[in-house]
Amino acid sequence: MDVQSYMNELGRAARAASRLLARADTNAKNAALLAIAAGIERDAAILLAANAADMAAAQAAGLEPALLDRLALTPKGVASMAEGLRQIATLPDPVGEMSDFAYRPSGIQVGKMRVPLGVIGIIYEARPNVTADAAGLCLKSGNAAILRGGSEAARCNQALAALVREGLRSAGLPEAAVQVVETTDRAAVGALITMNEYVDVIVPRGGKGLIERVSREARVPVIKHLDGICHVYIDDEADPDKALRIADNAKTHRYGTCNTMETLLVNDNVAELVLPPLAEIYRAKGVELRGCPRTRDVLPEVLAATEADWSTEYLAPILAIKVVEDLDAAIAHINDYGSHHTDAIVTENYSKARRFLREVDSASVMVNASTRFADGFEYGLGAEIGISTDKIHARGPVGLDGLTSQKWVVLGDGQIRA
Amino acid sequence: MDVQSYMNELGRAARAASRLLARADTNAKNAALLAIAAGIERDAAILLAANAADMAAAQAAGLEPALLDRLALTPKGVASMAEGLRQIATLPDPVGEMSDFAYRPSGIQVGKMRVPLGVIGIIYEARPNVTADAAGLCLKSGNAAILRGGSEAARCNQALAALVREGLRSAGLPEAAVQVVETTDRAAVGALITMNEYVDVIVPRGGKGLIERVSREARVPVIKHLDGICHVYIDDEADPDKALRIADNAKTHRYGTCNTMETLLVNDNVAELVLPPLAEIYRAKGVELRGCPRTRDVLPEVLAATEADWSTEYLAPILAIKVVEDLDAAIAHINDYGSHHTDAIVTENYSKARRFLREVDSASVMVNASTRFADGFEYGLGAEIGISTDKIHARGPVGLDGLTSQKWVVLGDGQIRA
Numbered sequence: 001m002d003v004q005s006y007m008n009e010l011g012r013a014a015r016a017a018s019r020l021l022a023r024a025d026t027n028a029k030n031a032a033l034l035a036i037a038a039g040i041e042r043d044a045a046i047l048l049a050a051n052a053a054d055m056a057a058a059q060a061a062g063l064e065p066a067l068l069d070r071l072a073l074t075p076k077g078v079a080s081m082a083e084g085l086r087q088i089a090t091l092p093d094p095v096g097e098m099s100d101f102a103y104r105p106s107g108i109q110v111g112k113m114r115v116p117l118g119v120i121g122i123i124y125e126a127r128p129n130v131t132a133d134a135a136g137l138c139l140k141s142g143n144a145a146i147l148r149g150g151s152e153a154a155r156c157n158q159a160l161a162a163l164v165r166e167g168l169r170s171a172g173l174p175e176a177a178v179q180v181v182e183t184t185d186r187a188a189v190g191a192l193i194t195m196n197e198y199v200d201v202i203v204p205r206g207g208k209g210l211i212e213r214v215s216r217e218a219r220v221p222v223i224k225h226l227d228g229i230c231h232v233y234i235d236d237e238a239d240p241d242k243a244l245r246i247a248d249n250a251k252t253h254r255y256g257t258c259n260t261m262e263t264l265l266v267n268d269n270v271a272e273l274v275l276p277p278l279a280e281i282y283r284a285k286g287v288e289l290r291g292c293p294r295t296r297d298v299l300p301e302v303l304a305a306t307e308a309d310w311s312t313e314y315l316a317p318i319l320a321i322k323v324v325e326d327l328d329a330a331i332a333h334i335n336d337y338g339s340h341h342t343d344a345i346v347t348e349n350y351s352k353a354r355r356f357l358r359e360v361d362s363a364s365v366m367v368n369a370s371t372r373f374a375d376g377f378e379y380g381l382g383a384e385i386g387i388s389t390d391k392i393h394a395r396g397p398v399g400l401d402g403l404t405s406q407k408w409v410v411l412g413d414g415q416i417r418a
Numbered sequence: 419m420d421v422q423s424y425m426n427e428l429g430r431a432a433r434a435a436s437r438l439l440a441r442a443d444t445n446a447k448n449a450a451l452l453a454i455a456a457g458i459e460r461d462a463a464i465l466l467a468a469n470a471a472d473m474a475a476a477q478a479a480g481l482e483p484a485l486l487d488r489l490a491l492t493p494k495g496v497a498s499m500a501e502g503l504r505q506i507a508t509l510p511d512p513v514g515e516m517s518d519f520a521y522r523p524s525g526i527q528v529g530k531m532r533v534p535l536g537v538i539g540i541i542y543e544a545r546p547n548v549t550a551d552a553a554g555l556c557l558k559s560g561n562a563a564i565l566r567g568g569s570e571a572a573r574c575n576q577a578l579a580a581l582v583r584e585g586l587r588s589a590g591l592p593e594a595a596v597q598v599v600e601t602t603d604r605a606a607v608g609a610l611i612t613m614n615e616y617v618d619v620i621v622p623r624g625g626k627g628l629i630e631r632v633s634r635e636a637r638v639p640v641i642k643h644l645d646g647i648c649h650v651y652i653d654d655e656a657d658p659d660k661a662l663r664i665a666d667n668a669k670t671h672r673y674g675t676c677n678t679m680e681t682l683l684v685n686d687n688v689a690e691l692v693l694p695p696l697a698e699i700y701r702a703k704g705v706e707l708r709g710c711p712r713t714r715d716v717l718p719e720v721l722a723a724t725e726a727d728w729s730t731e732y733l734a735p736i737l738a739i740k741v742v743e744d745l746d747a748a749i750a751h752i753n754d755y756g757s758h759h760t761d762a763i764v765t766e767n768y769s770k771a772r773r774f775l776r777e778v779d780s781a782s783v784m785v786n787a788s789t790r791f792a793d794g795f796e797y798g799l800g801a802e803i804g805i806s807t808d809k810i811h812a813r814g815p816v817g818l819d820g821l822t823s824q825k826w827v828v829l830g831d832g833q834i835r836a
Binding site for chain 1: 618797813
C-alpha cells in the first residue's frame with residue numbers, strides 16, 4: 001500500500017472514532033487515561049528497552065547530541081509520562097459544557113456547547129513523552145488523534161501506541177481514537193497535513209524548519225508555535241528589586257525555553273541604576289550580553305548588538321539589551337521585533353501598566369512577573385499541547401479548551417422565522 | 419506599479435493602521451461609524467449613480483440576472499447600509515474586555531483580554547452592501563480591513579470607500595483602517611490571501627467557486643462558509659403541529675439562504691402521519707419533492723431521490739425527503755451527508771433532544787425551532803460577517819466576537835518562576 005492510501009486509511013478510521021469519542025462519557029475517557037498510565041508503569045522496562053534501541057540506532061546514524069538528549073527516556077521520564085496522564089484524568093471534562101443561554105425576542109433560547117474539534121494531527125520530533133502527552137490531551141478533549149513522531153523514536157512510540165490501544169480497549173473506546181503513524185516515510189507528513197476531509201487541525205511541535213514546512217504546505221488549519229522572542233521592559237518607575245529579580249529569572253531560569261527573555265529593554269532614565277547590577281548577575285552566570293550604543297555607554301565591556309540581534313531567538317545564554325526613551329518606544333520595539341509570544345513590563349505606574357497590557361500585541365502580556373510563567377501549568381490549564389503564536393482560535397498556552405470549539409444550541413417550542 | 423507591490427503597500431498601511439485602531443477608544447470608533455452612515459445618506463444620489471453605471475456596464479457585459487440582482491442598489495438599500503452602521507455603533511465594544519481572572523498558587527493573577535485579530539482581508543462578490551457592512555464590523559472590532567469586492571461593483575465600492583475614509587478622518591482614525599482594493603486585476607486576490615506578514619485572517623464571502631479557490635491557495639487563515647445542507651428531523655415523538663410548522667418554515671420561508679432546510683428526515687413510525695399534510699403544504703407552494711423509496715410508498719407521486727440529492731444544496735424550491743428508522747439513523751445521516759451548518763430535531767422527548775444536541779456535529783443544533791434562525795441577528799450578535807462552517811476559531815454566525823481573539827494577561831508583584 002502506498003503512503004497516501006495508508007494515511008487515508010488512518011484518516012477514515014480516525015474520523016469514525018472521533019464520532020464515538022465525541023459522545024463518550026467522562027468516566028470512560030478517564031478510565032482509558034488511567035489504564036494507559038498503569039500500562040506505562042507496568043511496561044516501563046519494555047519502553048526503556050525500546051528507547052535504548054532507538055538511541056543506539058540514532059547514535060550510529062550520528063544524530064546531534066541535543067537531539068539525542070531529547071530522545072533519551074529515563075525511568076523518571078517514564079514515571080512522569082504516567083503521572084501526566086493521571087493529571088489529565090483529574091482535569092474537568094470540557095466536552096458538552098453549556099454556557100451563555102439567553103432568551104431572544106423570538107422566544108428561542110440561544111447558548112453554546114463546547115465540542116471537540118474532531119480529528120487532530122500532531123507532528124513532532126523524536127520525543128517519546130510527547131506521544132503520551134498528546135494522546136492524553138486529545139482523548140480527554142474528545143478528539144481522535146493521529147500522531148506522527150520523529151522516526152528516531154519509532155520503536156518507543158510504537159510500544160507506547162500499543163499501550164494506548166490497550167487502555168482505550170479496556171475502557172470500551174475505539175482503538176483508532178489514537179493512532180501512531182507507523183511508516184517513517186516523510187511523505188506521511190505531506191499526506192496528513194492535506195487530508196482536510198479527515199483531519200480538522202494540525203498541531204506541529206518542533207523546530208522552526210518543521211513548523212515552516214507544515215505552515216507552507218498544510219491545507220488543514222494549523223495551531224502553531226513559531227518563535228519565542230520575549231521581552232522584559234524595565235520602566236523608569238519600576239521597583240528596582242523586582243526589576244533585577246524578574247530580568248534575572250526571565251533570562252537565566254532556563255535558556256532553551258520559548259518563554260525565556262531574549263531582549264531586555266531598559267528605560268533611559270534608569271539605565272545607570274539597573275544595568276550595572278544586572279550585568280553583574282549575568283556575568284556571574286555566564287550570559288553573553290549584546291547591547292545598543294547607549295547600553296555600551298553604561299557597560300563598555302558589552303559587545304555591540306547588530307540589527308539581527310533584535311529578532312533572534314537565541315535559546316542560549318545570550319541576551320540583547322536596548323535602552324529605550326520611553327514606554328512608546330518599548331511598545332513599538334516589541335511589536336516590531338518580537339514574535340507576539342510573551343512580553344512583560346516592570347513598573348509601579350498604573351497607567352503605564354494598563355497601556356502595556358492593551359497595546360502590546362502578544363499572546364501573553366505581563367506586569368511585574370517573569371515571562372517564564374507563560375505555560376499551561378502555571379496558567380492553570382493543567383496541561384498544554386503547545387503555545388500558539390497564531391492569532392485566531394487559541395493564543396498562548398493551548399490546553400484542553402484550545403482543543404475544542406463551541407457550537408450554537410437553540411432551544412425552542414415550535415418557533416418559526418416570521 | 420505591479421499588483422503584488424500595490425497589495426504589499428496596502429498591507430503595510432493596514433498593519434500600521436491596525437495598531438492605532440487596536441488602541442482606539444470606543445467613542446472614536448462609534449463616531450466614525452456614525453459619520454460614515456451620515457455620509458452615505460448625504461451622498462445617496464452619488465452612490466445610486468455609481469451603482470447605475472456599474473449596472474449598465476454589467477448588463478452590457480452580459481452578467482447573469484441573479485448577479486445583476488445582487489449588484490443592484492436601491493434607495494432602500496442605501497438607507498439600510500446607513501442603518502446597519504448605526505446598529506453596529508450601538509453594539510458593545512468587544513475590544514479590551516477582560517475576564518476570568520484567577521490567582522494561581524505562584525501568586526500571579528491570570529486572566530484574558532479580548533483583542534482584535536489585526537488585519538482582516540474580505541473577498542466578496544459584487545454586492546455593495548457588503549462593503550459598508552464589512553467595514554463597519556471590522557472597525558468596531560478594532561481590526562483594519564482590506565476589502566476586495568467584485569469588479570462589477572467597482573464604481574459604487576470606490577464611492578463608498580471615499581465616504582469611509584472621510585468618516586475615519588473625521589473621527590481622528592487612520593484612513594488606512596479600511597482600504598478598498600482599487601485594481602480589478604484578479605491577481606490582487608492571490609496576493610491578498612498569501613501576504614501573511616500583513617494579513618491575519620481572510621473572510622471570503624461568495625459562491626462555492628470563490629471559497630474553494632481561496633481555501634486552496636490561501637497562506638493566511640480563512641474563516642469560511644462552504645455549504646448549507648441543513649436538515650430537520652421529525653422524530654416519532656414530535657408534536658405534529660410543531661413538526662409541520664417547522665418543516666414548512668425551514669424550507670419555504672426563503673429558498674436561497676444557507677440556513678434553509680435541504681433534506682427532511684422523518685421517523686418511519688410517523689411517516690404516514692406527517693408526510694401527506696406536508697406534501698400538501700409543499701405542493702401548494704410549488705416545492706418539488708424528491709424522496710427515498712419509503713417516502714414514495716407514502717407519497718407515490720414524489721420523484722425518486724438519487725444518492726446525489728442527499729448532499730446537494732439546492733438553494734431552490736426543491737426538497738429531498740428520507741424516512742429513517744430511528745434517531746441513530748437520523749444523526750448518522752446528518753453527520754455523513756450534511757455540511758455541519760444547522761440541523762434541527764422536532765421532538766417532545768427530553769433524552770432524544772439531549773442526544774441530538776450532543777451528537778450532531780454542526781455549527782448550530784436546534785430543538786423544536788426552524789433552521790432559519792441560524793443568523794447573527796436572531797442569535798443576538800447584532801450583526802454578522804458571515805456564517806462559518808469551519809471548526810476552529812468560530813463556528814456558525816460570526817459577529818464582533820468572532821473577529822477578535824483573547825490574549826493572556828498576567829498581573830504580578832515581582833513573582834519569578836521557582
